[in-house]
Amino acid sequence: MRGWPVTLTEGSVGLRPLRHRDAATWRELRVRNADWLRPWEPTNPETPLFRSGLGPYVSMVHTMRREARQGLALPWVVTNEDHFVGQLTIGAIVWGSARSAQIGYWVDKQVAGRGVIPTAVALAVDHCFFTVGLHRLEANIRPENAASRRVVEKLGFREEGIRRRHLHIDGAWRDHICYALTVEDVPGGLRARWLAERKQAFPRRT
Numbered sequence: 001m002r003g004w005p006v007t008l009t010e011g012s013v014g015l016r017p018l019r020h021r022d023a024a025t026w027r028e029l030r031v032r033n034a035d036w037l038r039p040w041e042p043t044n045p046e047t048p049l050f051r052s053g054l055g056p057y058v059s060m061v062h063t064m065r066r067e068a069r070q071g072l073a074l075p076w077v078v079t080n081e082d083h084f085v086g087q088l089t090i091g092a093i094v095w096g097s098a099r100s101a102q103i104g105y106w107v108d109k110q111v112a113g114r115g116v117i118p119t120a121v122a123l124a125v126d127h128c129f130f131t132v133g134l135h136r137l138e139a140n141i142r143p144e145n146a147a148s149r150r151v152v153e154k155l156g157f158r159e160e161g162i163r164r165r166h167l168h169i170d171g172a173w174r175d176h177i178c179y180a181l182t183v184e185d186v187p188g189g190l191r192a193r194w195l196a197e198r199k200q201a202f203p204r205r206t
Contacts, residue, residue: 001071003131008076010191013119015076015088017068018061022077023054025084029108036109040145043168064089071095074128078107078120085111088120090128090137099135101128105151115198118151122191125155129183129190136183140166140176152179155194156186 007016030037064075072093078086086107093101103124107117128134140163141148153159157179165173186193 001068001074002133003127004068004074006127006131008123008127010119010123010195012081013116013123014079014082015120015123016079018064018075018077018087020058020061022084023057026057027054029084029086033106033109037106039170040142040148041106041169043170067091074124074132076120076124078105078116080111080114080116085116086120088117088124090124090134093134099133101134101137103137103139105148112147118154118194118198119191121151121155122194125181125186125190129186134183137181139179141179142169142174143177149177149179154197155181155190157181158185 005017007014009015064073067073068075072091074090074093076088077084078088086105088103088105090101090103103121105117105121125137128137139148139152139157141152143149143162158181160178160180163176163178166176167174181190
């Protein structure tokens with residue numbers, strides 16, 4: 001796939017491909033953040049929140065690398081000051097006349113609210129639109145997930161309605177709000193727009 005593998009950075013925030021040697025860090029983050037993540041993540045036996053072994057991570061890396069080679073996903077680690085703090089995946093890529101995909105992410109609770117995920121999402125969106133050649137990106141988020149909704153709303157994703165019983169999460173089929181962007185929505189790039197808005201909201205003191 002054009003534009004993969006790739007590492008992207010903006011200030012202290014980075015996106016880089018998954019590595020096998022990240023396994024121990026991934027396990028520690030997932031277990032420590034289990035209560036924080038459980039209400040929002042799809043039920044998936046391949047990546048359980050509570051497991052002491054490294055098998056789930058190794059399986060996930062193999063699956064995501066295969067999907068990346070097939071042009072079906074872009075799986076990144078989110079870093080902050082070079083530390084693994086979460087994941088961001090562009091998945092369910094459809095080519096042909098659609099050129100669409102879905103974006104999903106999670107982040108360590110300790111760095112939530114610092115602009116790490118919005119910056120990472122902006123980097124990923126620009127790469128998908130202007131290098132990979134996608135046209136539309138969706139983020140499907142539970143209505144109750146205020147923190148995740150704030151991320152896409154700050155970035156200007158358009159709310160497109162409710163998807164009833166869209167995914168199985170935390171023991172039941174849950175409704176999700178569909179947010180979307182197309183390349184026409186960000187002609188100058190989402191990263192530049194996000195950084196300009198952030199600078200205006202938080203001007204540097206002199």
